Amino acid sequence: MSWKKALIPLACVPVIILLAYGFWTDPRAIPSPLVEKAAPNFKITVYDGRDLSLDSLKGRPVVLNFWASWCYPACYEEAPLLETTWRKYREQGLTMVGVAIRDKEATAREFMRRFNFTFPNGPDPGSKISIDYGVYGVPETFFIDRQGRIAYKHVGVLTPGLMETKLRAILKES
Amino acid sequence: MRIRGRMHRDTSTARERSGRLAVLMVLAAMIPLAGVATPAVGVASPDLEEKVREIASELRCVVCQNLSVADSPSDLAKEMRNLVRELVEQGKSREEIQAYFQSRYGDFVLLEPPKRGFNLLVWGLPFVALLVGACGVYLVARRWTERREPVAPLVDPGLLERVRRELREREGSGRS
Numbered sequence: 280m281s282w283k284k285a286l287i288p289l290a291c292v293p294v295i296i297l298l299a300y301g302f303w304t305d306p307r308a309i310p311s312p313l314v315e316k317a318a319p320n321f322k323i324t325v326y327d328g329r330d331l332s333l334d335s336l337k338g339r340p341v342v343l344n345f346w347a348s349w350c351y352p353a354c355y356e357e358a359p360l361l362e363t364t365w366r367k368y369r370e371q372g373l374t375m376v377g378v379a380i381r382d383k384e385a386t387a388r389e390f391m392r393r394f395n396f397t398f399p400n401g402p403d404p405g406s407k408i409s410i411d412y413g414v415y416g417v418p419e420t421f422f423i424d425r426q427g428r429i430a431y432k433h434v435g436v437l438t439p440g441l442m443e444t445k446l447r448a449i450l451k452e453s
Numbered sequence: 454m455r456i457r458g459r460m461h462r463d464t465s466t467a468r469e470r471s472g473r474l475a476v477l478m479v480l481a482a483m484i485p486l487a488g489v490a491t492p493a494v495g496v497a498s499p500d501l502e503e504k505v506r507e508i509a510s511e512l513r514c515v516v517c518q519n520l521s522v523a524d525s526p527s528d529l530a531k532e533m534r535n536l537v538r539e540l541v542e543q544g545k546s547r548e549e550i551q552a553y554f555q556s557r558y559g560d561f562v563l564l565e566p567p568k569r570g571f572n573l574l575v576w577g578l579p580f581v582a583l584l585v586g587a588c589g590v591y592l593v594a595r596r597w598t599e600r601r602e603p604v605a606p607l608v609d610p611g612l613l614e615r616v617r618r619e620l621r622e623r624e625g626s627g628r629s
Contacts, residue, residue, distance in 0.1 A: 290585075297574075312559045381528050406532040413557035415515050 311413055311432045318343075318423045321408045323378065325401035326388060331376065333427070340449040341423040342375045345409060347382045348390035350417040357418050357436045358394040364442055365398040371450055378403050380417055424449040505538045508547050512537070512554055513564050521564055 313319075318341075322332040333341065344361055346354040365375040377400035379387040384402065391400055403409055412421060415434065422431040422445045431445050506523050512533065514525035522533045533554075540550045554562045566572040 309561075310559060312556055405535060406529060407536070409529075410533060410536055411557060413559070415558075 309415060309434055311429075313413055313421075313429050314432055316429060318421065318427055318429045319411045321378075321411065323376070323399075323401040323403070323408065325399040326384070326391065327399070329399065331399055331401070333423070336374050337427060338425050339372050339374050340425055340446075341421075342373065342446070342449075343378065343412070343421040343423060344375065345378045345380055345403075345412070345414050345417050345419045346390075347380045347417045348386040349382065353436050354390075354418050358390070358396070360437055360439060360442060362394055362396055362398070364446065368446060368450065369398075373446070373450065374398075376400070378408055380406065380409050380414070422446070422449050501538070501541060504541050504547075505534065508541070508550050509534050509537050511551065511564055513562050515558055515562060 318333060320333045321343075322330065324330050342361075342364070344357075346358070348354070361375060361377070365373065369375075375398040377391075377396065377398060379390075379400060379402050382390075382402060387400070387402065390396075406414075412419075418436060420433045420437055421429050422433075424430045430449050433441065433445070509523035509530075510521045512522040514520045514522050514527055514530040514533070516527055516529050517525045520530070522530045522537070525531075537550055540553065545553075551563065560566055560572065566575055568576050
């Protein structure tokens with residue numbers, strides 16, 4: 280009859296394993312199936328009128344950031360870091376592209392003026408680029424390496440430390 | 454003067470009436486034209502809309518709480534619906550469209566998770582739990598029916614016999 284007594288603790292084992300899996304998994308982490316895969320090409324007409332596509336940036340590391348002027352306070356907290364990073368690493372070949380999601384042109388331009396954005400930014404009519412990149416919300420940032428692969432995707436506000444680490448990874452590859 | 458004035462008013466009223474009648478006739482003549490023109494203005498065919506709705510109802514609105522792309526009023530869902538419509542118009546099949554969204558958002562975008570890998574737990578666990586529960590109920594029920602032992606008497610039989618004997622003796626002495 281001892282096996283019957285052991286049955287209840289044994290039945291608890293899979294439940295405990297399932298609970299442990301649940302507790303160890305970050306419920307806010309949203310895995311992207313695009314990471315480690317080729318970044319989808321995009322074409323964007325930036326606010327200064329130029330046309331830009333990912334294909335034209337081949338061989339260069341790219342930071343693709345999705346933002347919106349209505350995304351307060353997250354995008355407002357992140358914006359200065361984007362501009363300082365761009366200024367710091369542009370000489371090393373970095374390209375930073377900003378995509379304004381579901382934004383009005385006037386408010387998007389005001390946002391860019393406020394944070395002195397000098398890197399190319401453009402709208403995303405119909406959210407085509409956002410959907411193609413599996414974007415859930417703003418801000419979201421994609422680090423694309425020189426081979427055109429998405430090396431990392433970050434959801435939420437980037438910290439300076441994380442930005443440095445991920446940038447170095449895509450800059451060093453030749 | 455009054456008469457002339459009145460006549461003038463009467464003639465102007467008659468003119469207004471005929472003018473209104475002409476406008477109404479022109480508008481009435483335009484009704485069938487409007488009916489013909491409506492579909493050409495860009496309203497999608499019911500079949501296309503039905504197919505879009507069918508596909509969108511299987512996709513999760515990624516910024517909502519358990520709402521499909523077809524049912525969600527959010528901007529992103531609206532744009533996803535538009536994209537589904539575009540892909541359907543391009544001749545893409547339901548599976549191809551689902552695969553596209555899955556390649557961008559992962560399995561999460563599908564309201565019905567695919568039956569593979571860890572997802573199998575979601576599909577299989579309820580049946581396993583049901584089976585285990587049924588086995589448990591069966592075992593307990595069997596134990597109850599098989600192990601029904603005679604109920605132990607609450608009072609010591611010796612004592613009971615003594616009480617009965619004494620009662621009989623008392624009844625006997627009472628009668629005599």
